[in-house]
Amino acid sequence: MKGINYEANLDGVESQPMEEQNKLMSKARTLWRVVKRGLQHALFPMLVLVVFSLIVKENYPFSNFPMYSKMSPSTEYYILEDGEGQALPVKNCFGLSASALKKMYVKRLDKLAVKRSEEKGYQMRRPKLSLEDQGAAGEDLLDYLLPRGDKIVWWKKNRPDVIRVVRVVIEREDDRGLIETPTVLVERRLN
Amino acid sequence: MQQTISKYWQVPARGFWEWFFMRLCFAGVVWWSLPHPGSMVVMDSQPYPTGLANYIDLTFFADPQVYRICYYLLCGALILYSLGLLLPLALPTAAGIHIGMITLHNSQGATHHSFQLVSLILLAQWVVCWIPWVRRLFGKPPLKLPEGLKWRDYMAWYSLQVIAAAYVIAGVIKLINTDGRWIIDSPNLAVQMMKTNAQNYYNWLQADAVYEQRATVAQFMIDNPNVTRLFLGTGLLIELLAFLLLVNRAWALVMGVFILALHWGIDMTMGLTFKYQMAVVAIFLINVPFWAGWLGRKIFAKKGEGMLSSDV
Known part of the structure; x- marks a missing residue:
C-alpha cells in the first residue's frame, strides 16, 4: 500500500x-x-x-534407481581366483553373483573412505584409497563370504587352497579400443 | 482421493474380471520374486542396512524355520488377494513379508533393483485399501468416490502411478548424475556392456548365447557414437516420458510396449534381465485381458451389425 x-x-x-x-x-x-x-x-x-x-535414495523399497546413470570411460568388475589364477564360479561358491560381489566390495571401500576422511580431516574418495586399504576391504569381503561358503555344498566340495579377490579394470582408449587390466587385491590361504 | 480434472488424466474404471486377472497375475509375480525356502541363501547379518533394516534387525527372516512360516503365510495372503478376500489383511501381510525379506537381502551390501517395483505396488495397494477401512475405524463417514469408480480402481491406478514414477526416476537420475550429459557420454556404455558380459560369465564360468556378439556390439558403439546416442537417447526418452502411461488405457498400452522393448534391448545388449519389472508392466500396462475383451466386443458388435444389415 x-x-x-x-x-x-x-x-x-x-x-x-x-x-x-x-x-x-x-x-x-x-x-x-x-x-x-x-x-x-x-x-x-x-x-x-x-x-x-x-x-x-536407496532405502528399500524406495530407490533412486542410479544404475548406469553415470557414463565413465572406465569401469571395473571383480572376480575370485584360486592360487593358480583359475577363475572360480562366484554363484557356485557363495550363492551370489559377480555383480553382487562388486557391490559388496565397493560398499566396503566406501566405508573405508569415510573412515579415512574422518581421520585426515578432508574428504577422501574411493579411488584415492591406498592399495593397503583396498586390500583391507578385500580381506573384509572374504571374512563375510567364507562363512557363507561353509553352508554351501559346492564350496565345501571344491574349496581351493588359496583364494584371491581380483579387480579387472576395463578402459576405453581411443587408439586401442577396450582394454582390461587385472590386479590382485588380496590373497588368502584357506588350508 | 480426488477426482482427476483433465479429460484424459482420469482414473479408469476396471471391470471385475480385469481386476481379478490383474490381482491373480500380480500375486504370481510376488510369489515368483521371493526365493523358495529350500533355496534360501545365508543371511545371518545385515552389515549394510537399508530402509527398515536401519531400525529393525531383520535377520530373523533368514532363520529357515521363520522364513518357511513367512513364505507360507505369504502364499496364503496371495491366495486371499487373488480372490479379492480380506484385502486389508492380505495386502499388509504380503507387503510386510516381501519388503522385510528383500530389505534383508539388500542389506548385505549389494543393492538389487529387481524387486522395488513389486514391493512398492504392494505398498501402494495396501495404503489405498486401508483408506476406507481406517476411516470406518475412526468413525469417519466413507469417502464419496466419483461416479462409476470403486476402491479397486484406485488400487490399480496407484499401481500405475508407482510404475510411472519408477521409470521417470530412472530417467531423471541419469540427467542429474551427469549434469545432463548422459546422451553425449552414452557411447561409454560400451565399457559397462563388457563389464556385465564378463560378470555374467564369471557367475558360472559359462558364456551365454550372445557373449561374443556383445563384444561386437560394444565395439560398434565405440565406432559409431552418434548411432549409439540415437538408440540410447530413445531409451532415456522412454524413461522420462513414462508418465504418459497415466493419460489413458491406450497410452498405458503404448508406453507398456515401449518399456518392454526397452527392457528387451537392455537384456540383449547387457545381459540384464529385469523379469519382475517386465511382468508388472505386462500385467498393468499391456493388460491383455482388457484389450482382448475390448477387441472381442468390437468384433462381435461388427458381426451383430452385419447380421442386422443382412436382415434388412
Missing part, C-alpha cells in the same frame, strides 16, 4: 486501494485454483513419489 495517495481517492467513484485489493484477491484466487488443479492432477502422486525417491 506504500505510495498510494489516499486523499486523491476520495474524489474518485472507486477508490484506488480497493481496486488494487480486488485485483490482488482475484490473482490469489486464480493462483489457488491453479495450485488446486495441480494437486488434483493425475500426475501429482507420481511427482511426489519421484521427488521423495530422489531424496531418500
Whole structure:
C-alpha cells in the first residue's frame, strides 16, 4: 500500500486501494485454483513419489534407481581366483553373483573412505584409497563370504587352497579400443 | 482421493474380471520374486542396512524355520488377494513379508533393483485399501468416490502411478548424475556392456548365447557414437516420458510396449534381465485381458451389425 495517495481517492467513484485489493484477491484466487488443479492432477502422486525417491535414495523399497546413470570411460568388475589364477564360479561358491560381489566390495571401500576422511580431516574418495586399504576391504569381503561358503555344498566340495579377490579394470582408449587390466587385491590361504 | 480434472488424466474404471486377472497375475509375480525356502541363501547379518533394516534387525527372516512360516503365510495372503478376500489383511501381510525379506537381502551390501517395483505396488495397494477401512475405524463417514469408480480402481491406478514414477526416476537420475550429459557420454556404455558380459560369465564360468556378439556390439558403439546416442537417447526418452502411461488405457498400452522393448534391448545388449519389472508392466500396462475383451466386443458388435444389415 506504500505510495498510494489516499486523499486523491476520495474524489474518485472507486477508490484506488480497493481496486488494487480486488485485483490482488482475484490473482490469489486464480493462483489457488491453479495450485488446486495441480494437486488434483493425475500426475501429482507420481511427482511426489519421484521427488521423495530422489531424496531418500536407496532405502528399500524406495530407490533412486542410479544404475548406469553415470557414463565413465572406465569401469571395473571383480572376480575370485584360486592360487593358480583359475577363475572360480562366484554363484557356485557363495550363492551370489559377480555383480553382487562388486557391490559388496565397493560398499566396503566406501566405508573405508569415510573412515579415512574422518581421520585426515578432508574428504577422501574411493579411488584415492591406498592399495593397503583396498586390500583391507578385500580381506573384509572374504571374512563375510567364507562363512557363507561353509553352508554351501559346492564350496565345501571344491574349496581351493588359496583364494584371491581380483579387480579387472576395463578402459576405453581411443587408439586401442577396450582394454582390461587385472590386479590382485588380496590373497588368502584357506588350508 | 480426488477426482482427476483433465479429460484424459482420469482414473479408469476396471471391470471385475480385469481386476481379478490383474490381482491373480500380480500375486504370481510376488510369489515368483521371493526365493523358495529350500533355496534360501545365508543371511545371518545385515552389515549394510537399508530402509527398515536401519531400525529393525531383520535377520530373523533368514532363520529357515521363520522364513518357511513367512513364505507360507505369504502364499496364503496371495491366495486371499487373488480372490479379492480380506484385502486389508492380505495386502499388509504380503507387503510386510516381501519388503522385510528383500530389505534383508539388500542389506548385505549389494543393492538389487529387481524387486522395488513389486514391493512398492504392494505398498501402494495396501495404503489405498486401508483408506476406507481406517476411516470406518475412526468413525469417519466413507469417502464419496466419483461416479462409476470403486476402491479397486484406485488400487490399480496407484499401481500405475508407482510404475510411472519408477521409470521417470530412472530417467531423471541419469540427467542429474551427469549434469545432463548422459546422451553425449552414452557411447561409454560400451565399457559397462563388457563389464556385465564378463560378470555374467564369471557367475558360472559359462558364456551365454550372445557373449561374443556383445563384444561386437560394444565395439560398434565405440565406432559409431552418434548411432549409439540415437538408440540410447530413445531409451532415456522412454524413461522420462513414462508418465504418459497415466493419460489413458491406450497410452498405458503404448508406453507398456515401449518399456518392454526397452527392457528387451537392455537384456540383449547387457545381459540384464529385469523379469519382475517386465511382468508388472505386462500385467498393468499391456493388460491383455482388457484389450482382448475390448477387441472381442468390437468384433462381435461388427458381426451383430452385419447380421442386422443382412436382415434388412
